[in-house]
Amino acid sequence: MISVDEALEHIFALSTPTNTETIPLTEAQGRVLAQDVTALRAQPPFAGSAMDGYAVRSADVSAGGTLTVIGEAAAGRRFDKPVGQGQAVRIFTGAPVPDGADRILIQEDTDRDGDTLHLHDDLDAGPYIRPAGSDFPADFTLSTPRRLGPNDIALLASMGAGQIVTYRPPTVAILATGDELVAPGERPGPDQIMASNSYGLHAMFRAAGAHPRLLPIARDTAASLSTAFDLAASADLIVTIGGASVGDYDLVRPVAGARGMEPSFYKVAMRPGKPLMAGRIDSTPIIGLPGNPVSAMVCGRIFVLPLLDAMQGLSAKPAARLNIPLAAPLPANGPREHYMRAVMADGVVTAFDRQDSSLLNVLHRSNALVVRPPNAPKANTGTPVPVVPL
Ligand SMILES: Nc1nc2c(c(=O)[nH]1)N[C@H]1C(S)=C(S)[C@@H](COP(=O)(O)OP(=O)(O)OC[C@H]3O[C@@H](n4cnc5c(N)ncnc54)[C@H](O)[C@@H]3O)O[C@H]1N2
Numbered sequence: 001m002i003s004v005d006e007a008l009e010h011i012f013a014l015s016t017p018t019n020t021e022t023i024p025l026t027e028a029q030g031r032v033l034a035q036d037v038t039a040l041r042a043q044p045p046f047a048g049s050a051m052d053g054y055a056v057r058s059a060d061v062s063a064g065g066t067l068t069v070i071g072e073a074a075a076g077r078r079f080d081k082p083v084g085q086g087q088a089v090r091i092f093t094g095a096p097v098p099d100g101a102d103r104i105l106i107q108e109d110t111d112r113d114g115d116t117l118h119l120h121d122d123l124d125a126g127p128y129i130r131p132a133g134s135d136f137p138a139d140f141t142l143s144t145p146r147r148l149g150p151n152d153i154a155l156l157a158s159m160g161a162g163q164i165v166t167y168r169p170p171t172v173a174i175l176a177t178g179d180e181l182v183a184p185g186e187r188p189g190p191d192q193i194m195a196s197n198s199y200g201l202h203a204m205f206r207a208a209g210a211h212p213r214l215l216p217i218a219r220d221t222a223a224s225l226s227t228a229f230d231l232a233a234s235a236d237l238i239v240t241i242g243g244a245s246v247g248d249y250d251l252v253r254p255v256a257g258a259r260g261m262e263p264s265f266y267k268v269a270m271r272p273g274k275p276l277m278a279g280r281i282d283s284t285p286i287i288g289l290p291g292n293p294v295s296a297m298v299c300g301r302i303f304v305l306p307l308l309d310a311m312q313g314l315s316a317k318p319a320a321r322l323n324i325p326l327a328a329p330l331p332a333n334g335p336r337e338h339y340m341r342a343v344m345a346d347g348v349v350t351a352f353d354r355q356d357s358s359l360l361n362v363l364h365r366s367n368a369l370v371v372r373p374p375n376a377p378k379a380n381t382g383t384p385v386p387v388v389p390l
């Protein structure tokens, strides 16, 4: 059996980034930027007022003094004459500061009587002017690759980018297999259960910027599986669930093999997830996840998400880990790397006692996986352990 790191290397070797496409900024959430974007101009493009008040020359400001108001500058509409000695311009937040002025007096520090402005004795120092380019300069560039979120999109809009070039979201065909499975919402027979992890994976892949598609559940026959593979043919990635182990009805590998799958590996020294497999059918990568619900979800997190990142032009690297002290001791680990469902809170992490790979309710209550290396010795309370946040 190969290690988790080796399996991930094999999986990365199967992938190539998707092509790119130009999209409007309103479609950019979760996409990965594929072409650098340079700002149209500096922001702000002019020195602007940060407050409602009066634009003045600081040399003219004296506590209790007076100034003459000569005009008004509003956001979107500048006052286009300079402010001279003893003068003030009424100004609002976001308005260009008129030439000559180097300070904004906030209106709370003044009283207005016609064109005469009386300054209070106690004046806020200010200057409440945002210099041109203080957010970003004219040649500012947002570089690839970067997964875009709301803050990036606000910045790109501010840079004047109406359209951007991103990697096309990879399409993922998700194929659940098993005579025992029915879709949630359908009526199960007495020996049947709900297909669950396929729905969890669908959500997981979607949140990772992919376009997942749930195929109809394949029955435990070669013919049914083969039909399902036909439906998956156009996808950028095929993810099968179940039928990967050694039972008589575990048909995914033989059927994929008969369709020309070039295998990369089968079985990984990890828990849960031992019967993981990967390969390629023609040029399409295929990952076969174990059927146990938690195994499928953990392998989705540890293997498929990094692959989806790489397919979207991001660097090929394992799930990021934190180092968090244990809140309770852990026993020595066996020969497989163990991804233990756990709760991280208040700076410590606690693994659940029940780690069976069928327990979705435990996974649901987890927000982290504690990673126990192969043959790790017993770990005491307080020992920092690697943790993958969920
Ligand atoms: N003799 C051995 N038996 C098993 C071994 C082994 O090494 N030797 N490995 C065990 C481990 S570990 C795992 S994990 C499972 C994986 O088996 P499969 O990938 O072949 O999965 P299935 O047998 O099809 O299903 C296992 C389990 O999960 C349920 N399942 C399957 N698909 C779904 C789905 N989409 N949603 C919800 N639940 C699903 C299925 O009903 C079974 O209960 O094999 C062990 N056995």
Ligand code: MOO
Binding pocket: 270, 271, 272, 273, 274, 275, 290, 292, 295, 357
């Ligand atoms: O590897 Mo299985 O995934 O332990 O349950």
